[in-house]
Amino acid sequence: MAGTTLKTASSLVTVEPMNSLLEPERIDALAARIKERYWLPGEASYQPGAWAELVARYGEAHRAYHTWRHIDEIFERLASLSNVAERRDIIIAATFWHDAVYDLRDHDGAPRADRDNVRASADLFRRYTAHSAGEASAVEDLIMGTADHLHAKPDIERYPGFYNDFDLFLDLDLGSLASSWDQFEANLHKLRLENAMTPDADFYRKQIAMLTRFRERDALLFRCKETRQRWSRDAAANLGRCIEELRRKLKAIGEDKR
DSSP states (O other): OOOOOOOOOSSSSOOSSSSOOOOOHHHHHHHHHHIIIIIIIGGGGGGHHHHHHHHHHHHHHOOSSSHHHHHHHHHHHHHHTTTTTTTTHHHHHHHHHSSSSSOOOOTTTTBOOOHHHHHHHHHHHHHBBOSHHHHHHHHHHHHTTTTTTTOOOOOOOOOOHHHHHHHHHHHHGGGGGGGGHHHHHHHHHHHHHHHHTTOOHHHHHHHHHHHHHHHHHGGGGSSSSHHHHHHHHHHHHHHHHHHHHHHHHHHHTTTTTT
16 A cells, blocks of 8 residues: 655655554454453553553554554563563553643644653552452552653552552554664654654754663663663663664755754
């Protein structure tokens, strides 16, 4: 199926059909597999309509990176580190809901702050949860942690091992930084598609600033010993390479001095 062409603020971008650059039937199959493996075992912890809400959210047309594929990749990483998790069910719940709301613009048309989407995602989880009060608070803390991966810290240990689960979840969400270079580059392209109305120079600068903050954390980018050992080296290489490539792009369009 041919892609469509989307006019961005400063260029034309070819957009493949459906979010996450997958065909509809592949998206449906992925969601069905996720539902069977990860949702149904804990479905009793939600109000009716919760799954349908998630399907609608993660199927939104403007998404390219923040899709079911992103959720599935976190679950894949969790499966490989399941011995590190204290409450796997809490991490699974946070994974489902942490990007449930992903709006690019506010009602006035201004770019929406990431923290506002995270807050709205946590509120949406609260609307549908039937978890106990303590479990719901633990899930909400994990979700809210994604508003500031580098500095977030919970105020209360919700259960024994909660601090470790908090750190592990944030590491799982950032695990894509250690992907193969081809996948890392593809993920950046998907983020560019999601931000198609942002001028190239603004997008490049924002990415450079964020990736530089990640790189400056060096060995402390990942919080858990197990994730640091697995991902730190590859993530550092990807971050350095991507920053340099984005700087070259800025230079090519004459925006590197601003």
